Amino acid sequence: MLKVAGKQEENPEFATLFFNSSLIFKPGQFIMLWIPEVDEKPYTLSSVSDKKFGITIEAKGIFSKKAISLKKDDLVGIRGPFGNGFTLPKPGDSIAIVAGGCGLAPLAPLLDRINHDRVSITCIHGARSKDYLLFKDRFKFERYFCTDDGSLGHKGFVTDLLKEKIADGNTFNKVYTCGPEIMMHKVFEICEKHNIHCQVSLERYMRCGFGLCGACVCGKEVVCKDGPVFGSEKLRDMEDFNKTALLKSGKEVALDDYFAWRHP
Numbered sequence: 001m002l003k004v005a006g007k008q009e010e011n012p013e014f015a016t017l018f019f020n021s022s023l024i025f026k027p028g029q030f031i032m033l034w035i036p037e038v039d040e041k042p043y044t045l046s047s048v049s050d051k052k053f054g055i056t057i058e059a060k061g062i063f064s065k066k067a068i069s070l071k072k073d074d075l076v077g078i079r080g081p082f083g084n085g086f087t088l089p090k091p092g093d094s095i096a097i098v099a100g101g102c103g104l105a106p107l108a109p110l111l112d113r114i115n116h117d118r119v120s121i122t123c124i125h126g127a128r129s130k131d132y133l134l135f136k137d138r139f140k141f142e143r144y145f146c147t148d149d150g151s152l153g154h155k156g157f158v159t160d161l162l163k164e165k166i167a168d169g170n171t172f173n174k175v176y177t178c179g180p181e182i183m184m185h186k187v188f189e190i191c192e193k194h195n196i197h198c199q200v201s202l203e204r205y206m207r208c209g210f211g212l213c214g215a216c217v218c219g220k221e222v223v224c225k226d227g228p229v230f231g232s233e234k235l236r237d238m239e240d241f242n243k244t245a246l247l248k249s250g251k252e253v254a255l256d257d258y259f260a261w262r263h264p
C-alpha cells in the first residue's frame with residue numbers, strides 16, 4: 001500500500017499520480033493500481049526516478065475517473081512492475097516513436113532512458129487537440145505534433161507524419177508505438193511495407209497481471225506476461241491484433257465492441 005505523494009493535472013482529463021518509492025523497471029512495464037472498494041487496473045509507468053515513480057491516467061470510465069480524482073495522501077495498492085517492456089535501441093539505431101494521446105505514457109520513460117547522442121530519434125505525438133498533448137515541456141529535443149483539430153502541428157494523423165518522414169528519406173530501423181489499437185495497426189502496416197521492426201504496446205482487460213488467469217489472452221499470447229509489448233514477428237501471427245478482445249466475462253468480441261463496453 002502506498003500513499004499518493006503528489007498529482008500533476010496534465011489537462012482536465014489526464015493526470016499523473018506520483019508515489020514515493022523506488023522501482024526497478026524497464027520502459028513499457030506496468031503496475032496494477034488497486035483503489036480499495038473500487039477495482040484494480042493496469043497502468044504503465046510514465047516516469048521513474050531514484051525514489052519516485054508516476055503513472056499517467058486518462059479519465060475514461062468509473063475507475064480511471066476515480067483514479068484521477070485521488071488526492072495527496074490517499075492510500076492505494078500497487079503491485080508490479082509486470083510485463084516485458086520495450087527492447088531498448090542500440091547505439092547507432094535510428095528510431096521513430098509514434099504516440100497517440102495517452103499512448104505517450106509508456107514511451108516517455110523509453111525516451112528518458114535512451115542516450116540521445118548515440119541513437120537518432122524522431123518523435124511523433126498526436127492528440128485530439130493541443131491541450132491533450134502530454135508532457136509538452138518534458139523533453140529537450142524537437143517533437144513533431146499532430147492534432148485532429150489542427151490546433152497544433154499537422155492537422156491529421158500520426159501515421160501521415162510517419163509516412164511523410166519515411167518519404168523524406170529518413171531510414172528508421174525501429175519504430176515504437178502506443179495509442180489506439182487501430183493507429184498501432186496502421187503503424188505496423190507502414191513498418192511492414194518498409195521493412196522496419198515495430199514494437200507495439202497492447203491493451204487488454206487484465207486481472208492477475210502475471211499470466212495466471214488468462215483474462216488478457218490475445219491469440220496465442222497472454223498480454224500481461226508475454227507483452228504488453230509485442231514486436232513485428234509476434235504481430236504477424238497475432239490474428240486478434242486490431243480485431244478482437246476478451247470482455248471481463250471472458251466473451252470474445254470485436255475490438256469496437258470491446259472499447260464500447262462499459263461497467264454496469
Ligand SMILES: Cc1cc2nc3c(=O)[nH]c(=O)nc-3n(C[C@H](O)[C@H](O)[C@H](O)COP(=O)(O)OP(=O)(O)OC[C@H]3O[C@@H](n4cnc5c(N)ncnc54)[C@H](O)[C@@H]3O)c2cc1C
Pocket residue numbers: 030041042043044045055056057058059060061062063064065102105106180202203204205206228258259260261262263
Ligand atoms: C498494460 C496496460 C497498460 C495501461 N496503461 C495505461 C496508462 O498508462 N494510462 C491509461 O490511462 N490507461 C492505461 N491502460 C488502460 C487502463 O488499464 C484502463 O483500462 C483505463 O483507464 C479505462 O478504465 P476504466 O475502468 O476507467 O474504463 P472502462 O469502464 O474500462 O471503460 C470506459 C469506456 O472508456 C472507453 N475506453 C476504455 N479504454 C479505452 C481505450 N483503450 N481506447 C478507447 N476507448 C477506451 C470505452 O468506451 C469504455 O466503454 C492500460 C491498460 C493495459 C492493459
